[in-house]
Amino acid sequence: MSASVNRQVLLAEKPSGKLSPSHFKLVDGKVPEPKDGEVLLRTRLISLDAANRAWMQGATYRAAVEANTVMAGGSISEVVSSKAPGFTTGDLIFADTGWQDYAALPAKHLIKVPKIEPMSYLLSVYGIAGLTAYFGLLNVGQPKEGNTVVVSAAAGSVGSIVGQIAKIKGCRTVGIAGGAEKCKWLTSELGFDAAVDYKNTALFKELKAAAPNGIDVYFDNVGGDIFETCLFQMNNRGRIACCGAVSQYDGAPSATGPRGVPGLIVVKRLVVQGFIVTDFNAERDKALADLQSWVASGKLKVQEDIINGIENTPQALIGLLNGENRGKRMVRV
Amino acid sequence: MSASVNRQVLLAEKPSGKLSPSHFKLVDGKVPEPKDGEVLLRTRLISLDAANRAWMQGATYRAAVEANTVMAGGSISEVVSSKAPGFTTGDLIFADTGWQDYAALPAKHLIKVPKIEPMSYLLSVYGIAGLTAYFGLLNVGQPKEGNTVVVSAAAGSVGSIVGQIAKIKGCRTVGIAGGAEKCKWLTSELGFDAAVDYKNTALFKELKAAAPNGIDVYFDNVGGDIFETCLFQMNNRGRIACCGAVSQYDGAPSATGPRGVPGLIVVKRLVVQGFIVTDFNAERDKALADLQSWVASGKLKVQEDIINGIENTPQALIGLLNGENRGKRMVRV
Numbered sequence: 001m002s003a004s005v006n007r008q009v010l011l012a013e014k015p016s017g018k019l020s021p022s023h024f025k026l027v028d029g030k031v032p033e034p035k036d037g038e039v040l041l042r043t044r045l046i047s048l049d050a051a052n053r054a055w056m057q058g059a060t061y062r063a064a065v066e067a068n069t070v071m072a073g074g075s076i077s078e079v080v081s082s083k084a085p086g087f088t089t090g091d092l093i094f095a096d097t098g099w100q101d102y103a104a105l106p107a108k109h110l111i112k113v114p115k116i117e118p119m120s121y122l123l124s125v126y127g128i129a130g131l132t133a134y135f136g137l138l139n140v141g142q143p144k145e146g147n148t149v150v151v152s153a154a155a156g157s158v159g160s161i162v163g164q165i166a167k168i169k170g171c172r173t174v175g176i177a178g179g180a181e182k183c184k185w186l187t188s189e190l191g192f193d194a195a196v197d198y199k200n201t202a203l204f205k206e207l208k209a210a211a212p213n214g215i216d217v218y219f220d221n222v223g224g225d226i227f228e229t230c231l232f233q234m235n236n237r238g239r240i241a242c243c244g245a246v247s248q249y250d251g252a253p254s255a256t257g258p259r260g261v262p263g264l265i266v267v268k269r270l271v272v273q274g275f276i277v278t279d280f281n282a283e284r285d286k287a288l289a290d291l292q293s294w295v296a297s298g299k300l301k302v303q304e305d306i307i308n309g310i311e312n313t314p315q316a317l318i319g320l321l322n323g324e325n326r327g328k329r330m331v332r333v
Numbered sequence: 334m335s336a337s338v339n340r341q342v343l344l345a346e347k348p349s350g351k352l353s354p355s356h357f358k359l360v361d362g363k364v365p366e367p368k369d370g371e372v373l374l375r376t377r378l379i380s381l382d383a384a385n386r387a388w389m390q391g392a393t394y395r396a397a398v399e400a401n402t403v404m405a406g407g408s409i410s411e412v413v414s415s416k417a418p419g420f421t422t423g424d425l426i427f428a429d430t431g432w433q434d435y436a437a438l439p440a441k442h443l444i445k446v447p448k449i450e451p452m453s454y455l456l457s458v459y460g461i462a463g464l465t466a467y468f469g470l471l472n473v474g475q476p477k478e479g480n481t482v483v484v485s486a487a488a489g490s491v492g493s494i495v496g497q498i499a500k501i502k503g504c505r506t507v508g509i510a511g512g513a514e515k516c517k518w519l520t521s522e523l524g525f526d527a528a529v530d531y532k533n534t535a536l537f538k539e540l541k542a543a544a545p546n547g548i549d550v551y552f553d554n555v556g557g558d559i560f561e562t563c564l565f566q567m568n569n570r571g572r573i574a575c576c577g578a579v580s581q582y583d584g585a586p587s588a589t590g591p592r593g594v595p596g597l598i599v600v601k602r603l604v605v606q607g608f609i610v611t612d613f614n615a616e617r618d619k620a621l622a623d624l625q626s627w628v629a630s631g632k633l634k635v636q637e638d639i640i641n642g643i644e645n646t647p648q649a650l651i652g653l654l655n656g657e658n659r660g661k662r663m664v665r666v
Contacts, residue, residue: 063421228590245599
């Protein structure tokens with residue numbers, strides 16, 4: 001590839017309904033020149049996350065992504081050249097470079113990451129996915145040994161780690177996922193005690209059978225009907241860790257919310273708590289040390305889903321929103 | 334009144350829609366004989382609470398009230414005779430005697446209360462209402478000085494105290510209540526900074542004007558549309574103390590919940606927490622000491638709404654559910 005071309009995927013149009021390839025456009029831009037205090041980065045691995053879709057809808061914990069700009073997204077990148085102290089050629093960086101080959105960003109927006117192999121672990125188990133699972137389950141969900149923990153989108157990047165950490169902590173672990181194949185994988189490969197297929201119409205009943213003592217901690221990635229089903233099966237003083245609401249991202253906003261709010265929250269004295277991973281930056285080192293030791297001992301299996309080619313990024317996100325991935329999805333640029 | 338007759342209000346029929354007088358029946362029962370370990374109580378003041386209606390719908394934090402039994406309800410009562418150690422004639426008791434002149438109850442279900450004047454304060458500011466306001470606001474809501482605190486059903490028994498405690502703690506305090514008269518009372522008599530009439534159709538806009546910096550703590554007594562409106566105006570890291578959902582009690586259960594759940598809980602990193610007052614029994618003495626000192630210094634005004642005659646108890650509850658009371662409603666027997 002010529003270093004004079006910067007392939008960029010633009011959000012050509014903000015979607016009002018379901019996301020499709022026509023909302024994106026691949027263009028050849030220029031390789032930017034870093035200004036003083038900036039660093040030029042070469043993108044290596046782009047992270048795909050359900051939240052990418054939410055960013056198109058409006059401001060969340062970040063500004064909305066606007067039409068005709070480079071699609072936003074986190075990536076692992078390499079420093080090409082630096083006009084900022086503390087960064088040198090070859091450093092590995094996590095940053096919101098967006099979906100493009102090259103980005104010039106101010107040093108203060110960059111997080112230096114260690115050179116580990118495989119590099120993809122920096123986006124999966126040691127990246128936002130792993131840390132989100134760790135903090136969301138342990139700090140927000142606060143499970144106790146013997147508790148029943150239920151996680152939705154359980155075969156996804158975060159959910160697959162949540163369930164495994166819950167097992168490590170001695171909990172009964174139930175995953176909710178789409179399709180019999182994913183469910184089988186959760187129990188046979190990842191050690192979940194049970195898995196429930198939400199595409200099965202008897203979700204309430206199946207979940208009741210899988211969590212016969214009720215739910216103590218529900219780690220919610222999806223919102224909507226699954227949130228409601230779990231809410232009705234929560235035990236007194238249970239905790240719901242609200243991580244995402246992927247069922248609500250791709251299409252028109254829901255006209256209604258789940259039933260039982262706030263009535264069941266009162267009666268069962270639940271704590272329903274939203275969080276994002278950066279809320280827990282202060283405890284990052286301890287979390288990474290735990291994750292590394294679990295990976296090293298084989299207690300935590302890392303599942304990744306890597307697609308090649310920046311031109312495939314739009315379809316990779318669309319597929320993720322449709323639930324086709326297993327584990328952390330990313331694009332190698 | 335003859336001591337041989339025990340007037341009792343029965344729940345004659347479980348309501349499926351709105352509660353009406355026809356769901357109750359006044360009968361003359363017998364004065365019960367206390368067994369060993371029991372105490373015979375003479376009811377003095379019956380507490381009326383929105384939760385009474387919820388108890389008719391099914392099991393909550395207590396068993397459901399069944400048809401053709403004495404309607405459940407807390408009261409302040411006097412010990413007539415005792416077959417239990419530690420209780421003597423004339424002692425004042427808080428217990429779930431139900432709506433009747435006399436009840437014989439096991440000693441373990443009784444809470445001895447001090448003889449204070451007026452006795453009604455044992456049901457209002459020093460009773461469940463005052464303690465619910467205190468713990469719900471301070472322990473669950475955790476407001477900081479300068480925060481904006483919004484409370485719904487603000488002219489009710491709990492809400493009127495929540496707002497005043499929030500003021501004592503240096504918060505901007507906004508009440509939501511039904512009707513211009515109640516709203517005026519909140520600001521002119523109880524010191525709320527602003528009050529918003531929910532019967533005004535422009536609730537979202539009016540609340541925005543009354544809480545221009547957003548809401549840090551929302552004390553929810555009502556659920557439904559008002560919960561939703563507040564949820565959309567919460568600040569990041571805000572807290573919602575879920576105390577009740579009176580908008581949902583009297584009629585068929587809502588087919589849907591408030592929009593924005595759990596999406597806004599994630600994005601704003603909210604804590605939405607249900608509680609009931611007995612969760613905080615361990616801190617009761619400190620709470621009562623605070624409440625007493627605020628009442629003594631005039632910082633906390635006590636508003637009560639006392640109706641005479643046990644035969645008026647059904648209508649008193651129906652009126653409360655329609656929002657006709659100001660402050661703590663009770664019936665003098």
